[in-house]
Amino acid sequence: MMAEALKARPMYLDKLLAVKDNGLIKVVTGMRRCGKSSLLALLSQRLVDDGVPADHVISINLESFQYSAFDYAQLYRHLDGLMQTGGRYYLLLDEVQLIDGWEKAVNALRVDKDADIYLTGSNAHLLSSQLATLLSGRHIEIRVFPLSFSEFLQYTGVGASPADRASAFDRYTRYGGLPPVVDQGANQSLAHTVLSGIYDTILVRDIAQYLQIRNPMVFNDVARYLADTAGSPVSINKIEHRLKSARRTTANETIERYISGLLDAFLFYRAQRINVKGGDYLQGLNKY
Known part of the structure; x- marks a missing residue:
C-alpha cells in the first residue's frame, strides 16, 4: 500500500508516539485486517516526517514469502545487516509470531543494538507464550480494534446530514469496521465476500494451526x-x-x-x- 493512500488512525498513532523511545518493546495486537500493518506504515511515515533518517526506519512484513523460511537466527542476521551505521534505529516487524523463536531475535536486538522496537501480531496465544519467556516486563501491549463508528465516519467521509448518518450506521452495524471491508463501499456483495475471506483466514491461520x-x-x-x-x-x-x-x-x-x-x-x-x-x-x- 502506498504511504499516501493510508488513512489516518490518529487515536492509535498517538498511543504509539506517546511511548516512543521509552525503552520498552511495543507490541501491537488485534485481529487480522483491523489495521495493524497500516498503523505501522503510518508510524514509519511519521518518524521520517519528524526527521528520522529513512534508512534508520526498518519495516518488515514477515508474511512476505521472502521471510517464509527464516528462523530467529536468520531474522537477527538480516536485521543486523541493515543496522550498520550509528544512531538509533526503529524496527517495525509485522506479524512477528510467524517466525519460530522470534522472541530470541527481538531480545538480542534489544540488548545489542540502539533500537526502538515495534511488533504486531494476530494471535494472543502465540504472542503471550513467547513474550512471557525472554521479554517479560520489557514490553507494552497496545490493542488495536476495527474502526469505531466515529472512526468509520471519518474514514468514509460520510456527510453530516441525518439521512447520511443513518445510512452509515446501518452499513456499519451490518458489516462492521474492518478497513478492507469498509473499503468496498456500499457494494454489499463484495463486503460480504471480503468479510467471509477474513474469517476463513483467521480460522485456518490463527486458530486451526495450533488448536488442531x-x-x-x-x-x-x-x-x-x-x-x-x-x-x-x-x-x-x-x-x-x-x-x-x-x-x-x-x-x-x-x-x-x-x-x-x-x-x-x-x-x-x-x-x-x-x-x-x-x-x-x-x-x-x-x-x-
Whole structure:
C-alpha cells in the first residue's frame, strides 16, 4: 500500500508516539485486517516526517514469502545487516509470531543494538507464550480494534446530514469496521465476500494451526453461537447439550478450547462478571 493512500488512525498513532523511545518493546495486537500493518506504515511515515533518517526506519512484513523460511537466527542476521551505521534505529516487524523463536531475535536486538522496537501480531496465544519467556516486563501491549463508528465516519467521509448518518450506521452495524471491508463501499456483495475471506483466514491461520481442529463444523457452530448470544451470559454446558441434541457430541473441554482459540485470535473478547464475592468467578457464565 502506498504511504499516501493510508488513512489516518490518529487515536492509535498517538498511543504509539506517546511511548516512543521509552525503552520498552511495543507490541501491537488485534485481529487480522483491523489495521495493524497500516498503523505501522503510518508510524514509519511519521518518524521520517519528524526527521528520522529513512534508512534508520526498518519495516518488515514477515508474511512476505521472502521471510517464509527464516528462523530467529536468520531474522537477527538480516536485521543486523541493515543496522550498520550509528544512531538509533526503529524496527517495525509485522506479524512477528510467524517466525519460530522470534522472541530470541527481538531480545538480542534489544540488548545489542540502539533500537526502538515495534511488533504486531494476530494471535494472543502465540504472542503471550513467547513474550512471557525472554521479554517479560520489557514490553507494552497496545490493542488495536476495527474502526469505531466515529472512526468509520471519518474514514468514509460520510456527510453530516441525518439521512447520511443513518445510512452509515446501518452499513456499519451490518458489516462492521474492518478497513478492507469498509473499503468496498456500499457494494454489499463484495463486503460480504471480503468479510467471509477474513474469517476463513483467521480460522485456518490463527486458530486451526495450533488448536488442531478436527471438526470445523462444530467449531463454526460454537463461533456462531457466541455471536448470536453476544451480550448474554454463556454456559459451556448449554453449548454442549445443544451440540449433543444436534448429534454433534463434543466434550466440554473441547468447547472451552475452541472459545479460547476465538479469544486468542481476537474474534471475541470476554466480559467477566464482577462481584465482590470471589466465588462468583468460578461459576462461569461470561459474556463474549
